Amino acid sequence: MNEFTLLPGESVIKRCDEVSLKGMNLPVGKKDILILTNQYLVCIQRSILGKVKNVERYPLSDIVMTNGAPQVKLGKLNMNSTVDIYLKTGQLRIQMVWDSDAKEWVDAITEVITGVKVERKGFMDDPFLTEGFLKMADNVDKAMGKFRKAFGIKSTAQASGKCPGCGAPISGTEGETVQCPYCGTYYTF
Numbered sequence: 001m002n003e004f005t006l007l008p009g010e011s012v013i014k015r016c017d018e019v020s021l022k023g024m025n026l027p028v029g030k031k032d033i034l035i036l037t038n039q040y041l042v043c044i045q046r047s048i049l050g051k052v053k054n055v056e057r058y059p060l061s062d063i064v065m066t067n068g069a070p071q072v073k074l075g076k077l078n079m080n081s082t083v084d085i086y087l088k089t090g091q092l093r094i095q096m097v098w099d100s101d102a103k104e105w106v107d108a109i110t111e112v113i114t115g116v117k118v119e120r121k122g123f124m125d126d127p128f129l130t131e132g133f134l135k136m137a138d139n140v141d142k143a144m145g146k147f148r149k150a151f152g153i154k155s156t157a158q159a160s161g162k163c164p165g166c167g168a169p170i171s172g173t174e175g176e177t178v179q180c181p182y183c184g185t186y187y188t189f
């Protein structure tokens, strides 16, 4: 049995020979194959000896879309990461040997369907780094405000903050100094 033949106009985008389609044979034995083309998700089941047992093609157009996002998600099964694909005909669950593979596959499938590159923020996934990053961005904003002020450039960007004196919410424009209406403390955005 020929394991896989491309259809006219079809091209392979991603392939992994280390998946489990039935959730049973990881990590021993010959593994199943998953292929992403520009049109289909192809699942090739193999026997323990590596012989192709079954080839199943799922059109990418069968993947359920919610608010413009294809329903392809990361999951967990028997300690392995899974790529969970919600099709109009049911759920497809593919076990991966490597967690990083699962993430890559979710992104790859999403990208083919939406045509938009998935930006995995990497460091933004880390809440501690995110906090640091936001603080840095905030400081850059503040510095820009001071810069504008120093050069007499008026900013029209709305800004809001908390009064350092009494904690009341105050708002104004970037770089502007306002007096808190409650306690009289001056605050520069």
Ligand SMILES: [Zn+2]
Binding pocket: 163, 164, 165, 166, 167, 168, 180, 181, 182, 183, 184, 185
């Ligand atoms: Zn105040």
